[in-house]
Amino acid sequence: MNFEFTEEQLMIRDAARDFAQRELLPGVIERDEKAIYPTEQVKKLGELGFLGMLVGLDYDGGGMDTISYVLAMEEISKIDSSVSVIMSVNNSLVCWGVEKFGTEKQKQKYLKPMARGEKIGAFLLSEPEAGSDATSQRTTAVDMGDHYLLNGTKNWITSGKSASTYIVIAQTHPELKHRGINALIVEADSEGISVGPHENKMGMRASDTHSVMFNNVIVPKENLLGEEGFGFKFAMKSLEGGRIGIASQALGIASGAYELALKYAQERKTFGKEIINHQAIAFKLADMATEIEAARFFCLKAAWLKDQGKPYGHASAMAKLYAAETAMKVTTEAVQIHGGYGYVKEYHVERLMRDAKLTQIYEGTSEIQKIVISRGLVD
Amino acid sequence: MKILVCISNVPDTTTKVKFKEGDSLFDDSGVQWIINPWDELALTRAMELKEDAGNSVNEICVIHVGGASADATLRKALAIGADKAVRIDACPADAYHVAGQIAEYLKENPFDIIFSGIESSDYNGSSVGAMIAEFMDYPGISSVTSVNLDDDDIQVNRAIPGGKQVLKTETPFVAVVQKGIAMEPRIPSMRGIMMARKKPLEVKPAAELEVLTESIKFELPQEKGACKMIDSESAEQLVDLLKNEAKVL
Numbered sequence: 001m002n003f004e005f006t007e008e009q010l011m012i013r014d015a016a017r018d019f020a021q022r023e024l025l026p027g028v029i030e031r032d033e034k035a036i037y038p039t040e041q042v043k044k045l046g047e048l049g050f051l052g053m054l055v056g057l058d059y060d061g062g063g064m065d066t067i068s069y070v071l072a073m074e075e076i077s078k079i080d081s082s083v084s085v086i087m088s089v090n091n092s093l094v095c096w097g098v099e100k101f102g103t104e105k106q107k108q109k110y111l112k113p114m115a116r117g118e119k120i121g122a123f124l125l126s127e128p129e130a131g132s133d134a135t136s137q138r139t140t141a142v143d144m145g146d147h148y149l150l151n152g153t154k155n156w157i158t159s160g161k162s163a164s165t166y167i168v169i170a171q172t173h174p175e176l177k178h179r180g181i182n183a184l185i186v187e188a189d190s191e192g193i194s195v196g197p198h199e200n201k202m203g204m205r206a207s208d209t210h211s212v213m214f215n216n217v218i219v220p221k222e223n224l225l226g227e228e229g230f231g232f233k234f235a236m237k238s239l240e241g242g243r244i245g246i247a248s249q250a251l252g253i254a255s256g257a258y259e260l261a262l263k264y265a266q267e268r269k270t271f272g273k274e275i276i277n278h279q280a281i282a283f284k285l286a287d288m289a290t291e292i293e294a295a296r297f298f299c300l301k302a303a304w305l306k307d308q309g310k311p312y313g314h315a316s317a318m319a320k321l322y323a324a325e326t327a328m329k330v331t332t333e334a335v336q337i338h339g340g341y342g343y344v345k346e347y348h349v350e351r352l353m354r355d356a357k358l359t360q361i362y363e364g365t366s367e368i369q370k371i372v373i374s375r376g377l378v379d
Numbered sequence: 380m381k382i383l384v385c386i387s388n389v390p391d392t393t394t395k396v397k398f399k400e401g402d403s404l405f406d407d408s409g410v411q412w413i414i415n416p417w418d419e420l421a422l423t424r425a426m427e428l429k430e431d432a433g434n435s436v437n438e439i440c441v442i443h444v445g446g447a448s449a450d451a452t453l454r455k456a457l458a459i460g461a462d463k464a465v466r467i468d469a470c471p472a473d474a475y476h477v478a479g480q481i482a483e484y485l486k487e488n489p490f491d492i493i494f495s496g497i498e499s500s501d502y503n504g505s506s507v508g509a510m511i512a513e514f515m516d517y518p519g520i521s522s523v524t525s526v527n528l529d530d531d532d533i534q535v536n537r538a539i540p541g542g543k544q545v546l547k548t549e550t551p552f553v554a555v556v557q558k559g560i561a562m563e564p565r566i567p568s569m570r571g572i573m574m575a576r577k578k579p580l581e582v583k584p585a586a587e588l589e590v591l592t593e594s595i596k597f598e599l600p601q602e603k604g605a606c607k608m609i610d611s612e613s614a615e616q617l618v619d620l621l622k623n624e625a626k627v628l
Contacts, residue, residue, distance in 0.1 A: 008576075010451075011572045011575075012572055018566050022563065022566070050569060057570070057573070062572075063570075064573065
């Protein structure tokens with residue numbers, strides 16, 4: 001078993017790290033506080049190819065493996081998880097789905113610009129009455145013969161306003177229940193689409209999260225992704241890979257907080273010595289380091305399985321569950337280690353703690369991950 | 380127009396420096412290698428010149444004198460955008476030896492502009508660029524902070540005490556570049572990283588050249604002592620300490 005990364009993987013990790021330090025760190029606190037969308041940062045992220053890392057070279061992507069993606073996501077998330085969630089949704093949920101199940105025409109028209117970072121994608125599954133229970137879709141895509149007519153509301157949509165391309169999950173044949181759900185590519189500037197106000201979130205405040213409303217939106221038949229009735233399966237398969245992205249994000253949030261706490265503990269003195277030399281703090285850091293390393297192995301194992309073409313849903317659920325729980329624990333401890341300073345914005349860790357919470361909720365709550373894992377134990 | 384960028388492979392700045400074999404050799408076990416920061420800026424400027432559609436730069440080659448441990452660094456240079464990499468397979472004994480190897484390569488493979496970083500962050504010799512110019516009988520310009528090509532009109536700025544000197548020159552020439560040659564080093568793109576292995580990395584045998592120096596011993600600098608703070612009103616105390624304790628007066 002080889003635990004070493006390839007030269008390319010290390011280069012990718014270093015490129016992501018350099019980008020995060022140079023382009024994301026300046027202004028990250030202000031962007032979070034004032035919920036300022038990171039326009040310039042996302043543009044530069046796209047120019048370097050981070051938004052289409054996993055897309056094949058034939059479709060203007062980076063042609064990279066999922067392990068490289070995990071490494072890059074961790075580095076970006078250490079500094080700015082508002083940016084990394086935009087990166088994760090674009091890569092894992094939107095580009096992946098179009099490349100895997102789209103027609104050649106769809107790939108040429110929609111995938112290539114997203115892979116190049118010229119356009120952003122959004123994934124529209126959640127609704128006011130359908131979060132964890134994704135089968136209860138109320139958004140409808142009625143088959144009108146030569147087009148679908150889309151009506152309904154989606155909420156909690158990352159990049160809801162900044163995206164040009166939506167993948168919308170909607171019910172076409174309610175009598176077939178979840179087998180009557182379709183996945184459609186919808187252009188965000190289509191007539192009949194309106195976007196709600198920016199959600200004032202606890203964390204990841206610079207990423208734009210909105211409700212999106214559809215009122216008799218016409219979607220051409222050629223924009224159906226996969227076959228009729230494939231939409232629910234499509235969503236579940238997309239989320240399997242999306243979990244690896246969010247797990248890596250949680251890993252980055254945790255490791256970013258840990259690095260800050262470790263540095264602080266070597267500088268801050270109490271009772272005549274650096275606090276890292278007090279066992280209470282040293283043991284906290286030891287626990288944090290160990291849990292982060294375990295979370296990293298979970299993420300890399302899930303990524304490796306995906307790269308090998310093996311089933312990875314179980315592994316990605318474990319990775320997401322463990323990494324998210326670790327992020328919450330580690331960031332809370334990081335604030336504790338910083339003491340009073342951890343409670344102010346200037347020291348970053350309070351932001352990381354607020355960011356960590358969302359990783360336990362979105363793209364499948366920790367409870368949903370436990371359902372996936374427990375079902376996998378008997379399959 | 381072709382640009383050659385000389386690349387040094389140096390230890391990462393967080394490396395804990397240690398020596399081996401009776402402190403006569405640098406111990407490179409476990410060292411993380413990186414492109415010498417000044418050479419990275421030089422490569423960035425070369426890329427900018429190539430990307431400027433008004434220029435006639437059509438090839439950027441990077442060259443290094445050293446062993447296979449530098450190959451990853453050279454591939455990073457390819458990932459950043461160099462078209463080709465050349466490694467002269469030799470142990471870089473001293474600046475004269477390194478410059479001589481590069482000059483031998485240049486005699487068979489001429490370039491219009493040769494960029495060399497003003498120093499490497501490990502040995503800080505600040506000699507290779509000037510020596511290449513001397514070996515090749517090319518103009519060599521030091522402390523270069525900008526190189527601009529306007530059609531084939533070449534303007535070079537160099538830093539001088541209190542200001543700058545603006546020079547015109549012709550190819551071929553050597554520019555020994557320092558901070559200011561580019562704003563910041565370029566981050567390789569994802570496509571660049573994936574394409575790097577497809578670009579040529581030629582390994583050339585070393586030329587038989589004289590080595591003028593022999594390294595006898597390395598020493599680490601003395602550890603800094605604790606800092607004593609002297610009040611700004613107490614000049615006499617400062618003088619007393621400098622004379623009687625530090626013994627530097």
